Amino acid sequence: MSEAQHMTGGKIAVSDLSVTFVQGRRRIRAVKGVSFSVKPLESFGLVGESGSGKSTVLRAICGLAPVSGGDIRIDGGAIQQPRDKAFARRVQMVFQDPYGSLHPRHTIDRVLSEPLSIHRFADREERIVQALKDVGLDARFRFRLPHQLSGGQRQRVAIARALIVEPEILLLDEPTSALDASIQAEVLNLLNRLREERSLTVIMVSHDLAVIDHMCERLLVMRGGEAVEALDRSSLADRKVSSDYTRALLTASEGYVR
Amino acid sequence: MSPASSEAPLLDVKNLRVRFETTRGVTEAVRGVSFTVGRERIGIVGESGSGKSMTGRAILRLVRPPGIATADRLAFQGTDLMALSERRMRAMRGRRMSMVMQDPKYSLNPVMRIGRQLIEALKVHERISSKEAQRRALDMLADVQIRDPERVLAAYPHELSGGMGQRVMIAMMLIPRPDLLIADEPTSALDVTVQLEVLRILDDLVKDRGMGLIFISHDLRLVSTFCDRVLVMYLGRIVEEIEASRLDEAKHPYTRGLLECLPEIGAPRTPLKVLKRDAAWA
Amino acid sequence: MSETVSKPAGSVKAWLTSDTPGSRLQARAINLWFAWSDLVRNPLAVVGLVIITLLILMAVFAPLIASDPPNQQNLADRLMAPGAGGHLLGTDELGRDIWSRIVYGSRVTLQVVALVALTAPVFGLVVGTVAGTIGGWTDRVLMRITDIFLAFPRLILALAFVAALGPGIVNAIFAIALTAWPPYARVARAETLSVRRADYIAAARLQGAGTLRIITGHIMPMCLSSVIIRVTLDMAGIILTAAGLGFLGLGAQPPLAEWGAMISTGRQYLLSHWWVATMPGLAILIVSLGFNLLGDSLRDVLDPRGAQK
Structure with missing residues (x-):
């Protein structure tokens, strides 16, 4: 296993990935030859604006977007197509919109017990109670419906759902962009803590450079489906960036300049 | 500071309230808000549920039923808006005050x-x-x-x-060359780089035409760099009013909490400060 | 005394309105309770509910409510006007008490309604959600079959089925169910298409859920309310189709008391003895109205688009 990892250079290796959506006669190339690799236990960021293809990369990894070229490897091995249950045990994702990612008619209890029953866990009751505790949700939320929860609480449920099957890899698609700033801080802290405790490898997508900087060791700036620039934390902190686009993003993250 | 501050203000709001009466009880979205706007850029900042958007709508008398807006005083250039007929209010909305929405x-x-x-x-x-x-x-x-x-x-x-x-x-x-423009999250749906261009346009227009601007946003960093003065709202009240340039000196723990909970590029990797809400703020 | 009664009632109410349910059962009960209290707040819904409840009571307690056995003929008392000779709504051409026949006829109506409501929507729901979720060729084939059924006027198609199967109330129900499912399939498919790309469906897929689990556990609950609303609104049409088949002599066979068949025989006396056809007609009208009122109000309560805020 370790040999294969060395050969391909990481837990997740994406090489020359292309994603093309076909809509009738139109073909939309959402991702055009993007490559990166993520080391075990590393946290990797994808930054870009709308249409940059950053979320599509995540969706391609989980099999929710059609891969038209290149390949994705996990621990050096190719991924089963379509994704099987074993993949679901290893890779989980948290979606951007906490209002859209929880079934409106399922109680929190049902949301959390479903993955346990899919993967035939025995001690479901204890796991649900523990999962709620891990994401800092009171046990009294357990039988509520999503609409009775705030956005931050919903996102905690979504995180609990992703982690309840004990994955090795967690994909985060703008997990805090729909939340208020103060709630964002709580969720980011929670994610950082869980990442440590659960030894997770993380890929996080965001439009917010500051959030990625806070969460990730390395990052890739994307624009229009292409990779613009790969950076690590220290060069970002020193503003050592080579592309004008990254510089524009950096400036924008500081607010309006008269 | 600005010449406008010596004249009568463009907009004078005293004790503005917006209530919603539904079958499941009464909720107050705005609970007694007072402020004045001159020919300046004023920012209203708050998180969801703070009543910031409802304040903007109430100024234009655009609160939809079952919402009810009341105010001790809601005067635009000396005209009492609460007393206007719906027809005259419509003329006022078109000609003298305007609103830009999020999307x-x-x-x-x-x-x-x-x-x-x-x-x-x-x-x-x-x-x-x-x-x-x-x-x-x-x-x-x-x-x-x-x-x-x-x-x-x-x-x-x-x-x-x-x-x-x-x-x-x-x-x-x-x-219609309005004297007052209310912009409710005008750039939140836009990419950050585009956001700045739109703000630049808004800024120039305000400067050239001497308009008053009420800029409603959840983004404290953006508001503080764009506006002259900031009103921080929490649960329907203004908890702090402060010059944007002196935001660092903000006293209210809520304002401070909002400032400190944002991640910053290059900052050490410690857990972000979490806003501790105090029941006494409400 | 009154205190001891109100206390448990109060705690049941508290249990039903708690915002922190302690068990799956309580969570479900609370949701039902809120839907129920929304429903009964609407006066028209209450009218509809009362009509349907009365219909059910009438069917259950028919022997107690009816003044005579439904098929008891008395040729001496034939075609008596309402009120005469102790016959509340008069008698028909064989001297049978119309009120009693209407009361017993409610059993037939209820049987038709219940059987059609249990079969057609379920079948339509399955076809629609499967077609919408799987898509591709499955969708195309299933929807073209649906279209073929939809292309015929319902009564004509039911007539054809009954003609092929032979007249009788059971065959009539079967024929109505066969002609009633396509609209449900359409509704369910449309609803499926609108939720199929939702993040929560993608999330379920990422959890490793199979297609069957996604259809039954995630998609069907979202389609259910549209289908239920549609069923209630269609009930009037189903009753009318059953009555229409009865009227044409292809549904219930004499001497079974069925409202449509009663109108059919009363037709011959319409000009001289108006009540024979009018009374069962009124019964159909009132019951159809009841289902329509309920359906309209159910839409307000159950429609997911309204409930989301």
């Missing part, structure tokens, strides 16, 4: 070309020939930094990008 998609008519919408808006306010209106529409689009105004005039709203649509909205709202 241009919902504010533009989807089945009408941009040009026709602009020209109709112009003709409502001024008696001008179609040719003149056409020329003015082109000028206005140029004013909001649209490089190919002819193409935009001939386009339908869905053919425009978010940033372009928002510029058109701003142009449309500025047709």
Whole structure:
């Protein structure tokens, strides 16, 4: 296993990935030859604006977007197509919109017990109670419906759902962009803590450079489906960036300049 | 500081309240808000549920039932807005005060070309020939930094990008040359780089025309760099009013909490400060 | 005394309105309770509910409510006007008490309604959600079959089925069910298409859920309310179709008391003895109205688009 990892250079290796959506006669190339690799236990960021293809990369990894070229490897091995249950045990994702990612008619209890029953866990009751505790949700939320929860609480449920099957890899698609700033801080802290405790490898997508900087060791700036620039934390902190686009993003993250 | 502060304010709000009475009880979205606006950029900041948007709507008397807005005083250039008939209020909204909403998609008519919408808006306010209106529409689009105004005039709203649509909205709202513009999250749906361009346009227009601007946003960092003065709202109240340049000296723990919970590039990797809400703030 | 009664009632109410349910059962009960209290707040819904409840009571307690056995003929008392000779709504051409026949006829009506409501929507729901979720060729084939059924006027198609199967109330129900499912399939498919791309469906897929689990556990609950509303609104049409088949002599066979068949025989006396056809007609009208009122109000309560805020 370790040999294969060395050969391909990481837990997740994406090489020359292309994603093309076909809509009738139109073909939309959402991702055009993007490559990166993520080391075990590393946290990797994808930054870009709308249409940059950053979320599509995540969706391609989980099999929710059609891969038209290149390949994705996990621990050096190719991924089963379509994704099987074993993949679901290893890779989980948290979606951007906490209002859209929880079934409106399922109680929190049902949301959390479903993955346990899919993967035939025995001690479901204890796991649900523990999962709620891990994401800092009171046990009294357990039988509520999503609409009775705030956005931050919903996102905690979504995180609990992703982690309840004990994955090795967690994909985060703008997990805090729909939340208020103060709630964002709580969720980011929670994610950082869980990442440590659960030894997770993380890929996080965001439009917010500051959030990625806070969460990730390395990052890739994307624009229009292409990779613009790969950076690590220290060069970002020193503003050592080579592309004008990254510089524009950096400036924008500081607010309006008269 | 600014010349406006010595004159009577453009807008004077005292004890503004918005209540919602539903079958499941009464909730107050805005609970006694007072402030004045001169010919300046004033920011209203708050998180969801703070009542910031409802405050903006209440000023224009656009609160929909079952919401009820009341105020001890709501005066625009000396005119008591609460006492106006709905018809006169409509004229006031069109001519003297305007509003830009978050998403241009919902504010533009989807089945009408941009040009026709602009020209109709112009003709409502001024008696001008179609040719003149056409020329003015082109000028206005140029004013909001649209490089190919002819193409935009001939386009339908869905053919425009978010940033372009928002510029058109701003142009449309500025047709009657209002004295006060209320912008409710005008750039939140836009990408950060586009966001700054739109703000730049808004900034120039405010400066050139001497308008008053109420800028409603959840983004404290943006508001503090863009506006002259900031009102921080929490659960329907203004908890702090402060000069934007002196935001670092903010005293209220809520304002401080909002400032400190944001991640910053290059900051050490410690857990972010979490806002501790105090029941006493409400 | 009154205190001891109100106390448990109060705690049941508290249990039903708690915002922190302690068990799956309580969570479900609370949701039902809120839907119920929304429903009964609407006066028209209450009218509809009362009509349907009365219909059910009538069917259950028919022997107690009816004044005579439904098929008891008395040729001496034939075609008596309402009120005469102790016959509340008069008698028909064989001297049978119309009120009693209407009361017993409610059993037939209820049987038709219940059987059709249990079969057609379920079948339509399955076809629609499967077609919408799987898509591709499955969708195309299933929807074209649906279209073929939809292309015929319902009564004509039911007539054809009954003609092929032979007249009788059971065959009539079967024929109505066969002609009633396509609209449900359409509704369910439309609803499926609108939720199929939702993040929560993608999330379920990422959890490793199979297609069957996604259809039954995630998609069907979202389609259910539209289908239920549609069923209630269609009930009037189903009753009318059953009555229409009865009227044409292809549904219930004499001497079974069925409202449509009663109108059919009363037709011959319409000009001289109006009540024979009018009374069962009124019964159909009132019951159809009841289902329509309920359906309209259910839409307000159950429609997911309304409930989301």
